[in-house]
Amino acid sequence: MRRKERLYALIEVLRRGGPHRAEDLARRFGVSLRSIYRDMDTLAASGVPVEGTRGQGYRARAGVTLPPLVLDEAEVEVLHVALAVMAGAQEASLRDAAATLAAKIEEALPEEPGRRAEGFGLATYPFDAAARGGAHLPRIRAAIRARQKLRVRLDGGGGARVVRPLKLDYWGRIWTALAWDETAADFTEIRVDRIEELAVLPQLFVDEPGKRLRDHEARGAG
Structure with missing residues (x-):
């Protein structure tokens, strides 16, 4: 895993709670303790709300x-x-x-x-470069409100996917869109800054069991 992707992955770990010990993070990502310390310094310097407590580990801080x-x-x-x-x-x-x-x-x-x-x-x-995804936010927000499907293609290869946008989230430096991916038939979290192409489709969607925001939240709680 490249360092850039590891930093994004660390944000995802911190978002899900904590604290997380540096030793555990190093083992999880297959890197040295020194690398984790450097990564956390980079996150903090970039404005990501992270703090470390000796003997307890790293956690996300409260709002500003x-x-x-x-x-x-x-x-x-x-x-x-x-x-x-x-x-x-x-x-x-x-x-x-x-x-x-x-x-x-x-x-x-x-x-x-x-x-x-x-x-x-x-x-x-x-x-x-994460702010470049900001241009997509108005259309994603409008699609969530109108319950319109989106066709999305991300950078790094792969074909377009049809998704049902459910929620926008922002944490630290990145926007993510939670969606039901009709191509993969599962929930997915899309980094908005990775969107290369975005099209709002005329197709509307309705709540269906297993594909709703509350279904995803219930899965996480379980």
């Missing part, structure tokens, strides 16, 4: 509070994505503004044990 504002998840998502997009703008003035805004937000954050002091809004490798 900016005084005097309390941000919900959607608002934090907007800040992350907007700053990431502007940091890659062609105009130097926009890039500079994104950097200074990220710095101002960072200054306003409360001091918390274990919180890294750099890079709230601007991603470092390997998440610097």
Whole structure:
């Protein structure tokens, strides 16, 4: 597994709870402890809400509070994505503004044990290209609301798949879309930044047992 893919996989592990000991993560991914430490440093530097406690392991942190504002998840998502997009703008003035805004937000954050002091809004490798998936978000959201099927093709090869979009999620630096994959006849989680082609189909779908969001949640709870 390449390091970039391992970092995304670590995010998925952290999303599902914790804490996770570095030794267990190293064994799971077949790498050294030093590699796990470096990976966690990279995640934290890129703004992924992760913290480590000696003797307990790594876990995901709670949401961010900016005084005097309390941000919900959607608002934090907007800040992350907007700053990431502007940091890659062609105009130097926009890039500079994104950097200074990220710095101002960072200054306003409360001091918390274990919180890294750099890079709230601007991603470092390997998440610097993740914002490109943002262009797909409006259509995916609209398809979820309208219960329209999507045809999706991801990078890295493979053919197009027809899916029923059920939920959008954002954690740290990546957007994912939970869907029922009609091609594979199973639930799938799609990294939005990996979508090469996306088409909204005229076909609508209705709730069917085994293919609903609550069915996926029940599977996870079991």
